[in-house]
Amino acid sequence: xxxxxxxxxxxxxxxxxxxxxxxxxxxxxxxxxxxxxxxxxxxxxxxxxxxxxxxxxxxxxxxxxxxxxxxxxxxxxxxxxxxxxxxxxxxxxxxxxxxxxxxxxxxxxxxxxxxxxxxxxxxxxxxxxxxxxxxxxxxxxxxxxxxxxxxxxxxxxxxxxxxxxxxxxxxxxxxxxxxxxxxxxxxxxxxxxxxxxxxxxxxxxxxxxxxxxxxxxxxxxxxxxxxxxxxxxxxxxxxxxxxxxxxxxxxxxxxxxxxxxxx
Amino acid sequence: xxxxxxxxxxxxxxxxxxxxxxxxxxxxxxxxxxxxxxxxxxxxxxxxxxxxxxxxxxxxxxxxxxxxxxxxxxxxxxxxxxxxxxxxxxxxxxxxxxxxxxxxxxxxxxxxxxxxxxxxxxxxxxxxxxxxxxxxxxxxxxxxxxxxxxxxxxxxxxxxxxxxxxxxxxxxxxxxxxxxxxxxxxxxxxxxxxxxxxxxx
Numbered sequence: 241x242x243x244x245x246x247x248x249x250x251x252x253x254x255x256x257x258x259x260x261x262x263x264x265x266x267x268x269x270x271x272x273x274x275x276x277x278x279x280x281x282x283x284x285x286x287x288x289x290x291x292x293x294x295x296x297x298x299x300x301x302x303x304x305x306x307x308x309x310x311x312x313x314x315x316x317x318x319x320x321x322x323x324x325x326x327x328x329x330x331x332x333x334x335x336x337x338x339x340x341x342x343x344x345x346x347x348x349x350x351x352x353x354x355x356x357x358x359x360x361x362x363x364x365x366x367x368x369x370x371x372x373x374x375x376x377x378x379x380x381x382x383x384x385x386x387x388x389x390x391x392x393x394x395x396x397x398x399x400x401x402x403x404x405x406x407x408x409x410x411x412x413x414x415x416x417x418x419x420x421x422x423x424x425x426x427x428x429x430x431x432x433x434x435x436x437x438x439x440x441x442x443x444x445x446x447x448x449x450x451x452x453x454x455x456x457x458x459x460x461x462x463x464x465x466x467x468x469x470x471x472x473x474x475x476x477x478x479x480x481x482x483x484x485x486x487x488x489x490x491x492x493x494x495x496x497x498x499x500x501x502x503x
Numbered sequence: 504x505x506x507x508x509x510x511x512x513x514x515x516x517x518x519x520x521x522x523x524x525x526x527x528x529x530x531x532x533x534x535x536x537x538x539x540x541x542x543x544x545x546x547x548x549x550x551x552x553x554x555x556x557x558x559x560x561x562x563x564x565x566x567x568x569x570x571x572x573x574x575x576x577x578x579x580x581x582x583x584x585x586x587x588x589x590x591x592x593x594x595x596x597x598x599x600x601x602x603x604x605x606x607x608x609x610x611x612x613x614x615x616x617x618x619x620x621x622x623x624x625x626x627x628x629x630x631x632x633x634x635x636x637x638x639x640x641x642x643x644x645x646x647x648x649x650x651x652x653x654x655x656x657x658x659x660x661x662x663x664x665x666x667x668x669x670x671x672x673x674x675x676x677x678x679x680x681x682x683x684x685x686x687x688x689x690x691x692x693x694x695x696x697x698x699x700x701x702x703x704x
Contacts, residue, residue: 403551404585404633408640409575418587494550495570 243453317381324385327392345380345478380478387427387479412495427479507675513556518699530676532690540699541679545646549579578642582649584633592617626653
């Protein structure tokens with residue numbers, strides 16, 4: 241079964257629903273019509289642009305170009321991770337922690353999937369590598385930023401407890417362990433929720449997309465299961481990396497708690 | 504008297520340089536206005552805040568010990584006690600209940616408090632328990648930051664008696680207090696902290 245390709249006319253028919261939203265906004269005086277118009281226009285421009293970028297990169301079929309695009313995606317994700325927590329490090333540590341944790345988790349899980357499960361020829365074929373990296377990135381971004389936010393939010397509050405343990409001669413690793421544990425836990429919750437709700441509460445996007453594109457539901461389900469495993473692994477790695485890097489950045493060679501490194 | 508604690512050119516971005524010699528079993532009491540650097544001085548000796556300079560304990564230089572080992576020997580007890588588990592007793596070594604209860608009783612704390620949830624204890628009860636926690640490890644130097652701040656008169660007497668007993672067996676104490684009569688009662692050496700500098704009154 242071949243996918244049903246959309247014509248510009250098909251899309252224009254759907255676009256009339258946006259007009260419906262705008263009419264609603266004017267009629268009910270929601271004062272949202274401008275925002276609706278801008279958001280819809282942005283969405284179309286951004287997606288068409290990325291469509292052309294992907295088509296271009298696919299046509300190059302050059303591993304360096306693929307890697308470069310993925311690196312740019314990782315950088316944007318790292319910026320999101322860095323910006324999310326209310327409390328931040330002075331300087332660029334937030335960004336570095338975001339980049340390392342998100343990049344590390346994405347590369348490991350993506351390469352594992354490409355070389356063992358999906359196995360395109362060659363394994364770095366951009367048709368597979370880029371969408372896969374994108375899906376993983378979206379999830380590990382979520383875990384890393386939740387973990388970082390949890391750790392940085394609790395460390396100041398828990399300062400008396402941490403320093404009491406240090407004063408009694410415990411190592412920094414022991415004194416900070418409960419916070420690191422809690423941060424990793426926070427980072428893993430979304431993927432656990434996603435896995436338990438999959439198929440009952442939600443029909444995951446990838447599966448839906450593949451069914452729409454004409455794939456047999458059971459084949460689409462297999463892909464979705466593979467993907468969930470990848471995402472849980474990626475979430476775990478990025479939560480772990482973000483939490484430990486943040487904890488490590490807050491101490492020094494004399495195992496002090498260096499809150500002066502926070503803003 | 505044998506020198507226990509020796510501090511030379513100890514400084515940080517915000518205070519110092521400090522010089523101090525404290526004998527075994529002696530107590531140096533430091534008074535002074537809030538924000539003058541009293542707590543910071545104790546924290547620098549305990550190596551909890553960044554600092555430069557040298558500190559010796561019975562002739563052993565601080566840098567030759569790993570930080571946790573140093574802090575076991577020169578233990579800082581904060582004015583704001585810190586807790587990480589649900590009940591009080593969980594903050595002490597396993598199988599130390601009888602010792603904890605005995606020492607707590609000397610400070611007027613009922614043994615039932617040990618199983619109480621930390622959030623239900625008063626500030627003064629927590630303060631005394633945190634002192635018990637430090638004393639049980641018998642560090643040769645205690646860095647006490649307002650140990651009797653939130654306590655009633657009777658408890659102050661109990662705490663001071665226990666501290667004096669420890670001094671008699673060789674424990675040295677660096678005491679920060681807002682109570683000048685306490686400084687006179689306990690301190691063999693008395694100092695005043697003014698804007699990050701130690702002065703002898």
